[in-house]
Amino acid sequence: MNTTKKTIRPGHAADILWRVALCVLLFLMFFPFLFMVMTSLKDTHQFYHSFWMPRWPLHFENYTYSLGQMGAYIWNSLLVTAVSISGILTFSVITGFLFARYDFPGREVLYYGMLAMMMVPGALMLVPSFMWVDRLHLLDTYWVMILPYIAGGQVIGCYLLRGFFGEIDNELFEAAQVDGAGLFRQLWHVALPLARPVLGVVAILSALGTWNEFLWPLVTTSSEDVMVLTVGMLRYTSRVGTLYGKMFAGYTISAIPLGILFIFCTRLFMKGITSGALKA
Amino acid sequence: MNSRRSNKRKRAAGAPPLWLIYALLVVPIGSLLVFRYVPAASALFHAFTAWDVGGANTFVGLRNFIELYRDPVFLQSLGNLAKLGFFSFTVSLTVPFILAEMIFHLKSERWGFLCRVAVVLPMMVPGVVVFMLWKYIYSDAGPLTELLTNLGLDDWVHGWLSDPKTALLAIAFVGFPFAYGVHTLIYYAGLANIPPSVLEAAELDGLGAMGRILRVHIPLILQQAKLLVVITMIGIVNGFESVYILTLDGGPYNETMVPGLYMYLNGFSYQRMGYACAIGLLMLLFLLAFTMGLNRLVRSDGYDPAAR
Structure with a gap:
C-alpha cells in the first residue's frame, strides 16, 4: 500500500477541498472553449436571447457554412503541415543517425552549429527572413512555409534522435553489418523500427509547431490559394462580423485536426509536449 | 589520440565512406544555412544599417x-x-x-x-x-x-x-x-x-x-x-x-x-x-x-x- 498518501484518505476534508479547487480551476480554464462550442450551435436570435445556456434546435448549418468558407485554408494547412513533417522526419533521421553513429571530421562543429539555432527564435529574424525569401521569389507559395519549417524543425528532431540512436546497443548494428547491411539498411531495418516512439514525438511536435504558426504565413502569404488556416481565420472572422454562431463554428473547426491527432496518440502527445519543452 | 583510435575502429568496422556521410548531410545542413543562418547573419548586419524598402542600405554604425x-x-x-x-x-x-x-x-x-x-x-x-x-x-x-x-x-x-x-x-x-x-x-x-x-x-x-x-x-x-x-x-x-x-x-x-x-x-x-x-x-x-x-x-x- 502506498503509505505516503495515508494522511489524505478518500472522503477526508482536505481531499475534497483539493478536488473542488481542481474542478473550479479546470472549469475556468475550459470556460472559453465550452462557450465557443455552445455558441457555435446557435443562430443570432438564440445568441442574443439565451447568452449563457445552450438552445435547441442546434444549428449545425453554422458548421457547413464555415467549412465551405474555410475548406481551402484547412486543405492548405494540412498540405503544408504534412509535407513539413515528412521533411522534418527525413532530415532529422538522417542527421540524427549520422551524428550518433559515425565519427567524421567536423562532426561536433556541424552538430553544435545546428543546435545553436535553437537559441535564436524565429520571431526575432522575421524581418530579414522575409526580405530573404522575397529575394528568393518564394513569397505566396507553399514553399515559403514548408522550406523554413523543415530547416528549423529538423533541429529538435536531430537532437532527440541523436540521443536515441546513440543509446541503441552497438551489437545490433554490428550484427547487421556482419550480414552485409550497409548504412541505409542499418538505418531502415535496425534503427527506424526501434525509433518509432521518438519519431512519433518529433512528428507531433512538428505538427503542433507548423499547424499553429501564425506570424510567418501572415507576412509571407497574401493569396487565398496558399493561405493557411491561422491566417485565414483572421479573414474569416472579419467576414462573418457579428454572426457569432458562424464565427465560433469556424473556431471550433480549427481545433478539430489537432484534436483528432490527440485522440489517436494521447500518451505520445503528452510525452511529446514535455520533451519538446526540454529543448530549452 | 584516444578519439582517433576509436575513430579508426569504427571506420574499420565497415563505416560508410566519408563522401557518403557528407553527401547525406548537404541538404539538411544546407537548408539550415539558407533559411536560418543567412537571415540571422542578415539581421546582425542590418542592425547597423539604414535598410529601407527601396533596398537602399547604408551603414550607419550604432545610430539605430x-x-x-x-x-x-x-x-x-x-x-x-x-x-x-x-x-x-x-x-x-x-x-x-x-x-x-x-x-x-x-x-x-x-x-x-x-x-x-x-x-x-x-x-x-x-x-x-x-x-x-x-x-x-x-x-x-x-x-x-x-x-x-x-x-x-x-x-x-x-x-x-x-x-x-x-x-x-x-x-x-x-x-x-x-x-x-x-x-x-x-x-x-x-x-x-x-x-x-x-x-x-x-x-x-x-x-x-x-x-x-x-x-x-x-x-x-x-x-x-x-x-x-x-x-x-x-x-x-x-x-x-x-x-x-x-x-x-x-x-x-x-x-x-x-x-x-x-x-x-x-x-x-x-x-x-x-x-x-x-x-x-x-x-x-x-x-x-x-x-x-x-x-x-x-x-x-x-x-x-x-x-x-
Missing part, C-alpha cells in the same frame, strides 16, 4: 541603437514588457505548480491521468484562435460585459481594450486562469520523479502537507522550475501574437506596445527594416544574457531528477 535609446515608443514598450512579464512570470510559474500539486495529490491513478489529459486539451486550439476568443470575451457582445450586466454592475462595463487604463491589464489576463498545460506537465514530471523514499522520510519526520510542499517538493523540482523560467522568458520576450490580435498596433496610445510588435511594425508597416533588426538583436542579446545568468545562478549540481 542610439535612436532606440531615445525612442519614446520603444521605451514605453520596454516598460509594458516589464509589467506584462512580471505578471505573466508570476502566474505562469505559480498556477501550474498549484495545479500539478493538486493532480499529484489525487489518489486515483485514473483521475490523475484524466486531469493531465484535460490540462493539455486546450492546446488543440491554435494560439491565434485563443487570442481571438479573448478578444471576443472583452468585446461589447462578450461574456465579460454580459456577466457584469447580469450582476447589475453596468457601471463597470467598458471597452477593456480601448481604455488606456485597462488595456495592458486586459492583455495580461488573456489565458486566465493560466493553467498552462506544458508548464503543468513539466512540474508534474518533476513531482512524479521524486523518489517515494524521500516522500516517506518527509512524512516520518512529521512534516505536514504544506511543509512537504515547501521543504521537499519545491527544492526537488528546482530543475523543472529553471526550465520553465527560461521557456516563460522566451515566450514573454518573443510573444506579440496576442497583442497583434487583440489591439493590432499596440494601442491605445501605445499602452499595449511590446518590443516584438514594435519590431514587426517597423519592419512591415513603417518600412524601417534596419531599425527592426536592431530591436530584434537587442531582444536576442537580452535572452542570451538572461539564460546564461540563470544557468550561473542556479547550478545544476546536486539532485537532478531531469538527469535520470
Whole structure:
C-alpha cells in the first residue's frame, strides 16, 4: 500500500477541498472553449436571447457554412503541415543517425552549429527572413512555409534522435553489418523500427509547431490559394462580423485536426509536449 | 589520440565512406544555412544599417541603437514588457505548480491521468484562435460585459481594450486562469520523479502537507522550475501574437506596445527594416544574457531528477 498518501484518505476534508479547487480551476480554464462550442450551435436570435445556456434546435448549418468558407485554408494547412513533417522526419533521421553513429571530421562543429539555432527564435529574424525569401521569389507559395519549417524543425528532431540512436546497443548494428547491411539498411531495418516512439514525438511536435504558426504565413502569404488556416481565420472572422454562431463554428473547426491527432496518440502527445519543452 | 583510435575502429568496422556521410548531410545542413543562418547573419548586419524598402542600405554604425535609446515608443514598450512579464512570470510559474500539486495529490491513478489529459486539451486550439476568443470575451457582445450586466454592475462595463487604463491589464489576463498545460506537465514530471523514499522520510519526520510542499517538493523540482523560467522568458520576450490580435498596433496610445510588435511594425508597416533588426538583436542579446545568468545562478549540481 502506498503509505505516503495515508494522511489524505478518500472522503477526508482536505481531499475534497483539493478536488473542488481542481474542478473550479479546470472549469475556468475550459470556460472559453465550452462557450465557443455552445455558441457555435446557435443562430443570432438564440445568441442574443439565451447568452449563457445552450438552445435547441442546434444549428449545425453554422458548421457547413464555415467549412465551405474555410475548406481551402484547412486543405492548405494540412498540405503544408504534412509535407513539413515528412521533411522534418527525413532530415532529422538522417542527421540524427549520422551524428550518433559515425565519427567524421567536423562532426561536433556541424552538430553544435545546428543546435545553436535553437537559441535564436524565429520571431526575432522575421524581418530579414522575409526580405530573404522575397529575394528568393518564394513569397505566396507553399514553399515559403514548408522550406523554413523543415530547416528549423529538423533541429529538435536531430537532437532527440541523436540521443536515441546513440543509446541503441552497438551489437545490433554490428550484427547487421556482419550480414552485409550497409548504412541505409542499418538505418531502415535496425534503427527506424526501434525509433518509432521518438519519431512519433518529433512528428507531433512538428505538427503542433507548423499547424499553429501564425506570424510567418501572415507576412509571407497574401493569396487565398496558399493561405493557411491561422491566417485565414483572421479573414474569416472579419467576414462573418457579428454572426457569432458562424464565427465560433469556424473556431471550433480549427481545433478539430489537432484534436483528432490527440485522440489517436494521447500518451505520445503528452510525452511529446514535455520533451519538446526540454529543448530549452 | 584516444578519439582517433576509436575513430579508426569504427571506420574499420565497415563505416560508410566519408563522401557518403557528407553527401547525406548537404541538404539538411544546407537548408539550415539558407533559411536560418543567412537571415540571422542578415539581421546582425542590418542592425547597423539604414535598410529601407527601396533596398537602399547604408551603414550607419550604432545610430539605430542610439535612436532606440531615445525612442519614446520603444521605451514605453520596454516598460509594458516589464509589467506584462512580471505578471505573466508570476502566474505562469505559480498556477501550474498549484495545479500539478493538486493532480499529484489525487489518489486515483485514473483521475490523475484524466486531469493531465484535460490540462493539455486546450492546446488543440491554435494560439491565434485563443487570442481571438479573448478578444471576443472583452468585446461589447462578450461574456465579460454580459456577466457584469447580469450582476447589475453596468457601471463597470467598458471597452477593456480601448481604455488606456485597462488595456495592458486586459492583455495580461488573456489565458486566465493560466493553467498552462506544458508548464503543468513539466512540474508534474518533476513531482512524479521524486523518489517515494524521500516522500516517506518527509512524512516520518512529521512534516505536514504544506511543509512537504515547501521543504521537499519545491527544492526537488528546482530543475523543472529553471526550465520553465527560461521557456516563460522566451515566450514573454518573443510573444506579440496576442497583442497583434487583440489591439493590432499596440494601442491605445501605445499602452499595449511590446518590443516584438514594435519590431514587426517597423519592419512591415513603417518600412524601417534596419531599425527592426536592431530591436530584434537587442531582444536576442537580452535572452542570451538572461539564460546564461540563470544557468550561473542556479547550478545544476546536486539532485537532478531531469538527469535520470
